[in-house]
Amino acid sequence: MVRIIDRRFDSKNKSAVNRQRFFRRFKQQIRKAVADAIDGRSIRDVDNGESVSIPTKDISEPQFGLGRGGEWETVFSGNDQFAAGDEVDRPIGGAGGSGKGKASNEGEGEDDFVFQLSREEFLDVFFDDLALPNLVKTQLAAIPEYKLQRAGFTSSGTPANINIVRSLRGALGRRLALGSPYSAQLREALDKLDTLRKTRPDTDPEVEALLEEIATLRAKIEGIPFIDKVDLRYNNRIRVPKPSTRAVMFCVMDVSGSMDEEKKATAKRFFMLLYLFLTRNYEKIEVVFIRHHTVAKEVDEEDFFHSRESGGTVVSSALELMNDIIQERYATNLWNIYGAQASDGDNWENDSPRCRELLADNILPFVQHFAYIEITPGEPQNLWREYEKLQGSHSNFAMQRIESLANIYPVFRELFKKSSV
């Protein structure tokens, strides 16, 4: 008696629960690993999975076992040189033969335990840090909707999608191509027959042979299949993400001496979140990085986060540059412009009013949203006080002081409110 059961279509995620439990249990370690990963990642790269490693000793399952020491008398195989009574140096057999009793060399791997987080799991941990409400998390983590769009024809597909005109056109072409040698012969034979008929009777053997040949050729031409598998063409549709507009995101950051690595890391989280938000709403996003101290400069991402400058701070220089770039490259009716500025609030005293003016007159009218975050544990600085004056009059301006990562979110409240309108 035997039963053969096909289980291949049963659920394959039997271990999903156990996997989740593992993540929950080692949340601290995984968080740390994700934080490290974020620091090493590009802003545009936030939307992928990640392989995470945590120290093996943290996740070991202890058991009573035997350690090294004492007497171990072990049997080995493949004796090639020893006789009873020989004395040998440790370890026997070099690197390979380290088997001094099973119990002692098990569970000793010094390596880290490495595993792969899926995109969802990675974002989950990423969001966790930022204290996002659940609704927003699902909005962000959701794959954007797709719509189907025609995209030519393919040679494989479902019967429902067969394009008859294309298929028959192909069939006709194939029949012509394959039949053309026979057609030529047929025409030749018919001509010959016509000339022969004029001089000879129908019973003449040559005429008969010719008639036979004509019949064979006709049969051959007819033998070519009317339609064949290779002729079939199917309408092709591809999925394209629904959001269809373009956006540009300006990242403006102070890189003067007072911005340390930690502050920069916070700012990076902020920019990443903004980017992630934008990817959910726009098909194509460009990112412009502007860093500044006393002068502003457009740089690539690497330089943006990692090079360090010192000296004073003139924020207006960056805003001017941003304004120039907008005028030059991003005509406002084609682009949705988002601005995000991060700073520790330190600015040259006389420059702050100028910044406010620049924002109010030249930038805010053109942008969808401009967010300013001040990363400082202490009192608000002069830039903050100037910017505060903008808050009532401009609905597309948000500002937030950030002490920890959890403070980032309120800035986005603003954005999400907008998007739901």
Add this chain to the structure above:
Amino acid sequence: MKKRRNKPLPAPAEWSFELIDAYHREIARVAEMHGLDTYPNQIEVITSEQMMDAYASVGMPVNYHHWSFGKHFLSTEKGYRRGQMGLAYEIVINSNPCIAYLMEENTMTMQALVIAHAAYGHNSFFKGNYLFRTWTNADAIIDYLVFARSYITQCEERYGEEEVELLLDSCHALMNVGVDRYKRPPKLSLEKEQLRQHEREEYLQSQVNDLWRTLPPHDVKPSEVQAVRFPPEPEENVLYFFEKHAPLLEPWQREVVRIVRKIAQYFFPQRQTQVMNEGWATFWHYTLLNTLYDEGLLTDSFMMEFLHSHTNVVMQPPYNSKWYSGINPYALGFAMWSDIRRICEHPTEEDYRWFPDIAGGNWHEVFDFAMRSFKDESFIAQFLSPKLIRDFKLFAVLDDDRNQKLHVTAIHDEAGYRAIREKLSDQYNIGSREPSIQVWNVDLRGDRSLTLRHHAYHRRPIGEGMDEVLRHVARLWGFNVRLETQHEDGRVEPLREMRFERRQPRAA
């Protein structure tokens, strides 16, 4: 070469259900011819992902949830995805009917090999071997696991996942010392379990309370007190002791301890019969498929592929090879079973001297007897022949940490056969591979502390991880825990003391 009478079975690379059925029918016929007695088979075809799932839950089709299974899944998945390791071709479950998994990716040849190996080799071993017969109950195991999972899920709902997880962590840490090594456990039965579980829940708790309530009053003279020991006999099954006697566990916690203990016990025979069991299954897939080949039912290309993977499985690298990682149980087991057949069929003069009982006997009968009545340790002590010792070129090396050098004590010669056989047998004795730890005493009248005693064997110390495990022991026991070592000369040396106060401070 024998004359091929039959038309061979088709052997395409791709398998199909019809072919599996056809191959199975032939293998079953030959197995019966050789007198293999098996549980009915249930062959399940699964994907590699499902195979990884099965791996993660120690091969069982159902199991309770725990993070450690998730960890195993992740590491298996990583290894498999990167191609560092292949998955095993098969997993077979000691249940009735006996469930064997075939992986979708395998070729037809491999499926046939697995059917012969698992569905007839392992299956007959599970049914016949005395350890499996007395320690596990194939009829009830799946039911029991279903019961265990739903019980633990209930506990999680009632007492919180975290609470249950901590408890399971502690129990898992003691799985190795949570089995009866020498005592025979009563059989598992689902109905009985469920029937008795409620009873036990109420009843046991009161029993335990009674135990503490009947303590002698404090004015008893200390000298008399000293005379009473608890437990009266040392207890080797630490989990059993906790289930019955840990003072602070709730009834549901005792039940969870019991579940872990039962599962540990279920797997215990497998750990004791690795060489025999794998060797047996390997011998039978080799013999069954060769019989079919002789009958002309298998093609040459099938045999080539089969022999290729068979030789991979039974390869034994020498001690100085890069690939050496101890004696390969498949190689040793296969060689021993084949050798027993040889001794029966073509005994030499040496065999008559060493194995007067079986030399020249009926190999089917000898096989049946050996399979039923031994475990690795005794099987090797009984049947490892001088010829095999020579073939494997076995030699024994003494590693004594008091000596500068290693000492070769015996090699594959007339003087060494018996010594080698003894050493190798000892190597498969769980008692010497794992520390022997027993519940020695509970200080009933004092601080209720628990003393575990480790009996050192050949001065082998307890390895690292000991402190972690003791923390788990303390968590289960609820009071201080001590661990001491008794050396072979009778000296007792305290090793560790783990303090623990579990009780919550009461609100005034």
